[in-house]
């Protein structure tokens with residue numbers, strides 16, 4: 001079968017690899033009908049160091065179950081399923097608490113340990129706990145939005161939850177990538193009154209406004225902080241949804257959070273220590289967030305997708321075949337595409 005392999009910085013290839021197959025009785029084999037390139041894939045695409053082992057990429061997919069192991073109880077061949085970016089057993093203490101990304105038996109797709117979803121097929125460990133069977137056919141019109149339940153919509157929602165977004169709150173979203181745009185949807189869905197999008201790409205800002213952003217701040221650093229304060233009567237916002245992951249973004253996040261407010265960070269951090277310890281302390285800020293337990297959020301978000309109340313699938317602005325994946329990485333890296341869908 002064909003699959004995507006990252007060999008080094010800027011060196012991503014689509015190659016023939018051994019067919020995915022069942023290994024454990026709890027596995028399912030899924031034929032991928034839609035996959036994605038993620039903003040987080042761009043980190044290793046840019047920064048992979050010589051000597052690091054090749055990596056089979058992709059952690060977002062919708063597919064059709066082709067086969068299940070003898071221990072799988074809730075799924076059968078032919079089911080249309082969405083795959084969260086992490087696998088989980090659904091039964092341990094953390095899964096019961098809704099934190100599937102900390103599952104004691106879990107892990108992540110698209111890592112050195114487990115092949116990813118930018119491929120024709122993949123093996124799903126702990127299939128009963130991991131996969132979510134969708135009540136739709138394989139070519140449903142809502143497929144793009146359903147696909148975002150694999151990662152970006154659930155991650156945006158997690159940022160909003162971690163930042164304690166609620167009715168009447170003021171919110172700022174840092175980052176105008178697919179996660180930031182989904183974070184705008186999530187903030188509006190949870191009743192935020194003011195949603196300030198902090199980004200600078202005109203196409204993304206236009207989409208953010210359609211998703212519910214009320215204000216846009218395109219400055220950076222101290223100027224951005226001053227602009228957000230000006231937009232909030234000098235107070236700062238209740239909730240900051242940090243969807244970037246850089247030291248600079250975190251500094252801005254802490255700079256614009258009002259006393260007693262919260263930062264929900266879902267951008268994979270590329271800094272050692274969280275900056276802004278002093279203002280965070282004196283302003284009684286909550287700093288929260290991490291890898292989103294998207295498996296826990298599918299049930300909550302699915303009705304809104306099925307009934308058209310939210311349309312996160314609009315973040316996809318390019319559809320490619322598997323063989324075009326290297327160009328898809330380039331396009332996302334050069335900010336030519338917001339988010340790329342792959343149809344193997």
Ligand SMILES: [Zn+2]
Pocket residue numbers: 088089090091092093094095096100102103104105106
């Ligand atoms: Zn678990």
